[in-house]
Amino acid sequence: MTVTIVEAARGVTGGVDTHLDVHVAAALDPRGGLLGSRPFAASVAGYEQLLGWLEEFGVVGRVGVEGTGAYGAGLARFLRGHGVEVLEVDRPNRALRRRVGKSDPLDAIEAARAVLSGRVQGVAKTRDGAVEAIRVLLVAKRSARQARGKAIIQMRHLGFTAPEEIRFKLRGLSVAALISAGTDLHPEDSSDQVMAATMTSLRSLARRIRMLEGELGTLEEQIEDLVRARAPELLRIFGVGPDSAATLLVAAGDNPERLRSEAAWAHLCGVAPIEASSGKVTRHRLDRGGNREANAALFRIVLVRIAHDPATKAYLERRTKEGRSKLEVIRILKRYVAREVYRQLPRR
Secondary structure: OHHHHHHHOOEEEEEEEOOOOEEEEEHHHHOOEEEEEEEEOOOOOHHHHHHHHHHOOOOOOEEEOOOOOOOOOOHHHHHHHHHOOOEOOOOOOOOHHHHHHHHHHHHHHHHHHHHHHHHOOOOOOOOOOHHHHHHHHHOOOOOOHHHHHHHHHHHOOOOOOOOHHHHHHHHHEEEEEEHHHHHHHHHHHHHOHHHHHHHHHHHHHHHHHHHHHHHHHHHHHHHHHHHHHHHHHHHHOOOOOOHHHHHHHHHOOOOOOHHOHHHHHHHHHOOOEEEEOEOOOOOOOOOOOOOOOHHHHHHHHHHHHHHHHHHHHHHHHHHHOOOHHHHHHHHHHHHHHHHHHHHOOOOO
């Protein structure tokens, strides 16, 4: 009788291997037995059919979905909207793939087994609020920033190989002066074919940079407004600006309560040392995993503190005198900053 009650409480566990057009789902009973596996269209109608198919086997407990931040985003939102707990599942273990092979049904079954066994416990981001709005704006901002940088480099290289008159005019200019000079060029005034083409290219790039700078300014304003509305306390932390705050908020998601502890947050940011002990040797190694953008944001915050915060300067000096390298102290400080940030993450 007790076993029956436990099994009824646990219900059916699902696993989904997501793709652009088709998702493959698998269903397991409470003991891990395979109930079935089927493909479904990656559409609202397909999501409804997938959930209905799982419910044919009993009460749906939890569903592990691969790629909740990519192909599985729509399915994850749909399942959460229908009261189903969605867990984020990484790609299947490589050793297992080498042993049993690779197919979409096998990946879906492995996703369900990872959830049922407890190997996967991370609740997926909801992606339904202000933080998701910040994330999509950051995508456009980073794209514009990268395009601006490439255009500036292209202007520099064109200046190096340009006819002597232009090369002399552009040599040694700052970025702002280079863009201004490029915008003021008049290729129609030159009768030389190479000169006119070079001036046209430089002017086109300069105008593109100006346009991108306007986009960047607009996007930065929108992101800062959203950050201030969502997490004003985060911006009060020394060294945390709108860009770093936005990156850290995106790492936490719209539902940061999914993070079970401050240690889990540190691990997500890649600043929690990983134990690597063996036998009589007790040691920890650097975590090179986690969210690298969040890790980089913490690094920038620490650099600002080292440059402008007297307490941080004194700490760095004291620890280096004890024999620590500067990089080691920075890693320690990143862990401290992660703890401060965790306390200020907005909860619903």
